[in-house]
Amino acid sequence: MARPTERLARLPRLPFPWSAPPTPRGVEPLPRPPRAGADYDTDWARRPLARVVRAAVVEAVARPAVAVLARPDRRGLDRLDRLAADGGPVIFAANHHSHLDTPLLITSIPEPWRHRLFVGAAADYFFRTRATSALSALALGAVPIERTKVARRSADRAAALIEEGWSMLIFPEGGRSPDGWGQPFRGGAAYLALRCGVPVVPVHIDGTGRILRKGQKLPRPATTRVTFGAPLVPEEGTDSRRFAARIEQAVAQLADEVTTDWWSARRRAHAGTTPPLSGPDAPAWRRAWALGDPDRRRRRERRRWPPL
Amino acid sequence: MPRPGFVLDVDRSTPPILFHHGEGFRLEKLPPDRSRVVYPAEPLEPLEDPEGAIRHALENPVGDSPPLRALLRPGMKLTIAFDDVSLPLPPMRRPDVRQRVIEAVLDLAAEAGVDDVHIIAALALHRRMTEAELRHAVGDRVYDAFAPHGLLYNHDAEDPDNLAFLGTTPHGEEVEINKRAAESDLLVYVNINLVSMDGGHKSTATGLASYRSLRHHHNVRTMRHSTSFMDRHSSELHSSNWRMGKVIRDAGVKIFQIETTLNNDTFGATGPLSVLQKREWEWTARDRAAFLAMKAGLDRLPLPARRRIFHSWRAPYGLTSVQAGEVEAVHEITTENVYRQQLVEVEGQTDILTMGLPYICPYNVNSIMNPILVMCLGLGYFFNMYRGRPLVREGGVVIMSHPTTWEFHPVHHPSYIDFFEQVLAETTDPVEIEARYEKQFAEDEWYRHLYRTSYAYHGVHPFYMWYWGCHGLAHAGKVIVVGGDRRAVRRLGFTPASTLQDALEMAEDVVGRDATITHLHNPPLVMADVK
Numbered sequence: 001m002a003r004p005t006e007r008l009a010r011l012p013r014l015p016f017p018w019s020a021p022p023t024p025r026g027v028e029p030l031p032r033p034p035r036a037g038a039d040y041d042t043d044w045a046r047r048p049l050a051r052v053v054r055a056a057v058v059e060a061v062a063r064p065a066v067a068v069l070a071r072p073d074r075r076g077l078d079r080l081d082r083l084a085a086d087g088g089p090v091i092f093a094a095n096h097h098s099h100l101d102t103p104l105l106i107t108s109i110p111e112p113w114r115h116r117l118f119v120g121a122a123a124d125y126f127f128r129t130r131a132t133s134a135l136s137a138l139a140l141g142a143v144p145i146e147r148t149k150v151a152r153r154s155a156d157r158a159a160a161l162i163e164e165g166w167s168m169l170i171f172p173e174g175g176r177s178p179d180g181w182g183q184p185f186r187g188g189a190a191y192l193a194l195r196c197g198v199p200v201v202p203v204h205i206d207g208t209g210r211i212l213r214k215g216q217k218l219p220r221p222a223t224t225r226v227t228f229g230a231p232l233v234p235e236e237g238t239d240s241r242r243f244a245a246r247i248e249q250a251v252a253q254l255a256d257e258v259t260t261d262w263w264s265a266r267r268r269a270h271a272g273t274t275p276p277l278s279g280p281d282a283p284a285w286r287r288a289w290a291l292g293d294p295d296r297r298r299r300r301e302r303r304r305w306p307p308l
Numbered sequence: 309m310p311r312p313g314f315v316l317d318v319d320r321s322t323p324p325i326l327f328h329h330g331e332g333f334r335l336e337k338l339p340p341d342r343s344r345v346v347y348p349a350e351p352l353e354p355l356e357d358p359e360g361a362i363r364h365a366l367e368n369p370v371g372d373s374p375p376l377r378a379l380l381r382p383g384m385k386l387t388i389a390f391d392d393v394s395l396p397l398p399p400m401r402r403p404d405v406r407q408r409v410i411e412a413v414l415d416l417a418a419e420a421g422v423d424d425v426h427i428i429a430a431l432a433l434h435r436r437m438t439e440a441e442l443r444h445a446v447g448d449r450v451y452d453a454f455a456p457h458g459l460l461y462n463h464d465a466e467d468p469d470n471l472a473f474l475g476t477t478p479h480g481e482e483v484e485i486n487k488r489a490a491e492s493d494l495l496v497y498v499n500i501n502l503v504s505m506d507g508g509h510k511s512t513a514t515g516l517a518s519y520r521s522l523r524h525h526h527n528v529r530t531m532r533h534s535t536s537f538m539d540r541h542s543s544e545l546h547s548s549n550w551r552m553g554k555v556i557r558d559a560g561v562k563i564f565q566i567e568t569t570l571n572n573d574t575f576g577a578t579g580p581l582s583v584l585q586k587r588e589w590e591w592t593a594r595d596r597a598a599f600l601a602m603k604a605g606l607d608r609l610p611l612p613a614r615r616r617i618f619h620s621w622r623a624p625y626g627l628t629s630v631q632a633g634e635v636e637a638v639h640e641i642t643t644e645n646v647y648r649q650q651l652v653e654v655e656g657q658t659d660i661l662t663m664g665l666p667y668i669c670p671y672n673v674n675s676i677m678n679p680i681l682v683m684c685l686g687l688g689y690f691f692n693m694y695r696g697r698p699l700v701r702e703g704g705v706v707i708m709s710h711p712t713t714w715e716f717h718p719v720h721h722p723s724y725i726d727f728f729e730q731v732l733a734e735t736t737d738p739v740e741i742e743a744r745y746e747k748q749f750a751e752d753e754w755y756r757h758l759y760r761t762s763y764a765y766h767g768v769h770p771f772y773m774w775y776w777g778c779h780g781l782a783h784a785g786k787v788i789v790v791g792g793d794r795r796a797v798r799r800l801g802f803t804p805a806s807t808l809q810d811a812l813e814m815a816e817d818v819v820g821r822d823a824t825i826t827h828l829h830n831p832p833l834v835m836a837d838v839k
Contacts, residue, residue, distance in 0.1 A: 078403040078447070261452050
């Protein structure tokens with residue numbers, strides 16, 4: 001028996017010009033404009049109507065969902081007071097554990113940035129199809145960023161938005177943590193900050209990996225903590241590599257602050273002994289060991305055998 | 309450019325004037341052609357970069373002091389003391405300036421590799437600060453780093469094991485302060501100088517002292533000779549503290565003083581209370597509507613609800629200056645900065661001084677303003693907001709507006725209850741009160757226990773409140789309280805009046821007809837420079 005798609009194909013086609021014409025053989029077809037991926041045009045998602053829809057999604061859907069799933073404890077917002085008074089665009093750079101990080105941060109970032117924010121999202125993941133592209137652009141304010149290669153177009157588009165007064169949320173690790181530890185920060189956030197002359201706010205997220213880590217299908221509620229750090233302004237004559245290292249160091253110090261306390265973290269920061277985000281340089285089992293056991297519920301025994 | 313404070317001569321065109329009245333307000337028409345109103349200055353522009361200014365002050369100290377960085381070294385004992393919940397008033401919005409300063413100091417200490425750090429709330433005989441109050445003052449970051457390890461705590465003026473006797477002044481005043489502070493290699497004191505009385509040697513010599521030490525300047529003789537205690541050079545209270553400061557210095561206690569001043573932005577330029585910060589003739593239709601709505605709402609609410617609303621207010625104060633280094637040099641600059649905001653020149657004294665007392669004074673933060681505190685706020689603090697001569701002439705009348713309810717916070721003010729019920733029922737004479745009752749209350753074991761383990765003011769504290777107002781009490785010929793609980797007002801030894809007009813009529817019996825009237829439009833804070 002023929003499949004439904006095959007049956008559909010057998011239906012008589014409407015004649016041209018009611019349907020698209022076939023391309024004659026031997027003729028080079030015109031290149032199709034990209035409808036997804038890194039070249040996806042997200043301008044429409046920053047028009048007034050889309051912004052209203054996004055604000056509604058953030059406040060009516062994302063906020064309650066985050067409150068239930070992540071129970072966030074937000075700290076360090078006082079460090080942004082002066083920036084808030086200036087009101088200019090800012091780049092928020094955070095570590096990345098989970099898909100929950102974006103809604104958690106979008107609902108944590110304070111005004112005046114929250115509703116004038118775009119998210120640097122992986123073009124090869126969030127913009128794979130037209131549907132995911134549209135959804136990401138509308139709900140998250142996502143803008144595609146190439147993470148597999150250097151793409152001038154991605155950078156130009158992000159820079160143009162920052163210059164228009166939009167703030168950016170970016171995860172400089174380039175993807176979610178595969179094992180619970182951080183990955184080296186890439187230079188995108190630093191490059192954009194230097195190019196546009198805007199400050200970078202380091203942000204540390206703790207706990208989202210327990211809710212929905214990479215590879216996990218269903219979320220499990222847990223508590224999270226979002227810690228905002230003091231804004232970093234590029235020093236005179238610095239380059240994006242050094243500035244990226246400084247951002248990574250700032251996020252590592254925030255991680256230390258969360259794990260221990262602010263005073264211990266400051267002492268280690270000044271002594272140059274802040275534990276790196278990437279964890280110990282050791283075999284995988286020791287890295288996993290060093291993470292501790294954040295998910296106690298996994299310990300619950302599952303019945304392997306039918307009841308006797 | 310903020311406008312300075314000024315004196316308004318009241319005429320027939322002057323609108324009714326705002327009087328604070330506890331957890332409410334009154335609008336009062338002052339008699340024309342013989343009344344004047346002293347208005348506070350508008351808030352000075354706050355520093356644009358408070359963190360930068362704090363760092364600059366720590367690196368560039370005044371007086372004979374090296375930068376803080378040079379005083380810090382690994383292995384040293386560092387103690388940071390800070391002003392308690394009584395400052396500022398009302399409490400300021402987060403981040404509190406103490407948090408900003410303490411974080412900056414700790415950052416330098418961390419850089420220098422200092423490990424042994426204690427942080428102490430310098431509360432003298434005030435009640436202990438709760439966790440929430442400490443968190444508000446020093447911030448969550450500092451609290452979470454120190455308090456769980458017992459390194460951030462309240463000073464205990466009754467802990468014999470943790471007090472150090474440092475010596476005696478030439479006037480026979482014993483100096484005994486917190487042992488940890490005395491034995492530290494460096495004591496950093498973080499002040500909020502809301503009024504000119506705060507800071508200087510008074511910070512350590514009072515804030516970290518014991519009852520044994522405090523009684524030498526918190527007494528009737530000293531307070532009567534402090535004219536006023538807002539003017540250090542005419543204040544016996546300060547002279548005594550300065551003598552003690554010298555003993556502390558000679559005993560080898562190294563103090564790095566940090567003093568900060570705030571602007572007058574008590575109620576904000578926008579928001580529900582902004583109307584309280586404006587001059588009455590400049591109230592817009594919106595301000596008037598807001599005021600009427602607020603007043604109507606407050607009048608219909610029960611007192612506890614009104615109290616909760618007012619005590620939840622956090623003032624948007626801005627930092628106007630920060631200076632650090634040697635105590636006296638720092639304090640000179642600080643005082644000038646306080647005066648820059650608060651001082652208003654006033655020509656001559658007046659026969660009748662009127663003032664509306666607000667819902668808060670230094671000793672009822674998150675608490676109840678009991679009748680003794682009403683007396684202390686009116687005759688202690690507001691009466692003393694002068695330099696030169698008191699605003700009211702000797703033998704003149706002080707009229708205060710406050711509900712003065714017969715109500716006490718049982719946890720915060722247990723000894724106040726007994727003071728009011730037992731002592732004031734016998735006499736209101738400060739000298740007699742001091743001689744007959746002070747020792748008994750000060751050494752009462754139960755009060756001592758409550759002060760040390762609960763959240764009670766020390767047993768002797770209501771006496772100090774009474775002494776605080778004794779200069780005003782001796783100076784004024786009569787004190788009238790408008791709109792107060794009659795029984796409570798009479799217990800204080802004052803005269804109750806239903807309305808301001810009644811009070812002015814009563815005042816005529818003392819100062820005669822056509823007496824001059826001056827209204828101190830306070831808060832926001834204003835200090836009269838009386839010529």
